[in-house]
Amino acid sequence: MPQIQIPSPLRQYSGKQASINVPAKTVGEALAGLVSQHPDLKRHLYNDEGKLRTFVNVYVNDEDMRYLQKEATELKDGDTISIVPSIAGGGTI
Amino acid sequence: MLLCLSFRCYVLPVVNKNPMATISDVKPAEALLSNDEILRYSRHLIMPEVGMEGQQKLKAAKVLCIGAGGLGSPLALYLTAAGVGTLGIVDFDVVDYTNLQRQIIHTTADVGRKKLDSAADKLTAINPYLNLRTFDTKLTSANALELFREFDIVADGTDNFPTRYLVNDACVLTGKPNVYGSIFRFEGQASVFATEDGPCYRCLYPEPPPPGLVPSCAEGGVLGILPGLVGVIQATETIKLILGQGDPLVGRLLLVDALGMKFRELKLRKNPDCPVCGTHRTITELIDYDQFCGIRGQEEPAGNDIPSISVEDLKKKLDAKADVFILDVREPHEYQICHLNGYLIPVGDLPKRVSELDSSREIVAHCKMGGRSAKAVNFLRRAGFTKVYNLTGGITAWAERIDPKMPKY
Numbered sequence: 001m002p003q004i005q006i007p008s009p010l011r012q013y014s015g016k017q018a019s020i021n022v023p024a025k026t027v028g029e030a031l032a033g034l035v036s037q038h039p040d041l042k043r044h045l046y047n048d049e050g051k052l053r054t055f056v057n058v059y060v061n062d063e064d065m066r067y068l069q070k071e072a073t074e075l076k077d078g079d080t081i082s083i084v085p086s087i088a089g090g091g092t093i
Numbered sequence: 094m095l096l097c098l099s100f101r102c103y104v105l106p107v108v109n110k111n112p113m114a115t116i117s118d119v120k121p122a123e124a125l126l127s128n129d130e131i132l133r134y135s136r137h138l139i140m141p142e143v144g145m146e147g148q149q150k151l152k153a154a155k156v157l158c159i160g161a162g163g164l165g166s167p168l169a170l171y172l173t174a175a176g177v178g179t180l181g182i183v184d185f186d187v188v189d190y191t192n193l194q195r196q197i198i199h200t201t202a203d204v205g206r207k208k209l210d211s212a213a214d215k216l217t218a219i220n221p222y223l224n225l226r227t228f229d230t231k232l233t234s235a236n237a238l239e240l241f242r243e244f245d246i247v248a249d250g251t252d253n254f255p256t257r258y259l260v261n262d263a264c265v266l267t268g269k270p271n272v273y274g275s276i277f278r279f280e281g282q283a284s285v286f287a288t289e290d291g292p293c294y295r296c297l298y299p300e301p302p303p304p305g306l307v308p309s310c311a312e313g314g315v316l317g318i319l320p321g322l323v324g325v326i327q328a329t330e331t332i333k334l335i336l337g338q339g340d341p342l343v344g345r346l347l348l349v350d351a352l353g354m355k356f357r358e359l360k361l362r363k364n365p366d367c368p369v370c371g372t373h374r375t376i377t378e379l380i381d382y383d384q385f386c387g388i389r390g391q392e393e394p395a396g397n398d399i400p401s402i403s404v405e406d407l408k409k410k411l412d413a414k415a416d417v418f419i420l421d422v423r424e425p426h427e428y429q430i431c432h433l434n435g436y437l438i439p440v441g442d443l444p445k446r447v448s449e450l451d452s453s454r455e456i457v458a459h460c461k462m463g464g465r466s467a468k469a470v471n472f473l474r475r476a477g478f479t480k481v482y483n484l485t486g487g488i489t490a491w492a493e494r495i496d497p498k499m500p501k502y
Contacts, residue, residue, distance in 0.1 A: 008278045062359050089162075
């Protein structure tokens, strides 16, 4: 089962879990499964049009899914999906 | 002694084995080392990867460090110790007590001083041969290009999105490598952007998150040693770029997880559609980065139109034994530091715990500074609560103006 790594800024919306296993054949299915398990994550990952936000990158193992088949990228057993949001540092904005 | 003398006369016609167009104006052959410097850098000089040639490259190099804070502290300290000849630092901030947990270039005695003055004392004490150039200013679209052109490499130790995009774009436009590091809580990122063939920050993140969607370090905190880990990685990459040695973090994003003590590496590609470094560039000059990042004017405490109450008025109500329900929307670990005997529901839990609140009562919501509680008030108003108010300035304003014995954090 593919494992999704949740970065610390988003863990407050994933029940504090750092990684979550989601049964899925593609990246799109895995993310949909994640969001249905943790609905609070949805607005942080997707915009109002239902597209992934541009400051959230999704990696399959060490490869950016934008350079694979995006959400249609097929997953193998043991694949790790990483959500990598942009972080800026200490400033209050 | 004789050996030293012969070293000193050993002026190399330096050939950079790994030439980078971006640092071509470094003239190591002219950067002669004195005998004192040769002694100082002896542990470098006896390594073939550095040697006299490399040390002279370091001395000839000009590195601009953006910020003298968490990342800037280890960066500036190590680059200075290593013998980087010219170090520029841009900062306009003043040292405060909350900086000392991680900004190791500053000491308790420096609180209240300009970070530049504090940093300058430490750096010149470590290495009197340093040519330190301090820029007491905010980096802006008006000054960035001119400033960057005077340096070979830019090390980004900033703490906010507008400056990150500004640094990136200015690096791309001036052709200077951007040695990037960023931190949040116990996770960090590092990479080298904007080299001639490598990706830039916008290839990775075309746009910043809207304000408020991702918590800042001031809200989320940061482990004090983390900027040390990441800043030292930045310093290492800077030194490698100058020496032309090793494999720089070009096209790679290093993720540091201090809690799991795991280092992971992700592949970065140059995005052909990147607006600043792609094939059809739409950004050919610096823009208004505050506007780009959705920040209008100064960092207003969220939501001026939200019904609010001052700490003075709340105090009067409490003294008059008025029926006021105080809702604390901070996290439990913040409640442990100080509290107003409020009812604790962290803002993230509010949607599922809203039934615990009585909408007929007057509710004053507060957090640390007023940002999260503004969101909470917004949420509750939309949920039908009509008598809910935001405590302006949060518990920090209470500590400053009502109860000076209360700790601030």
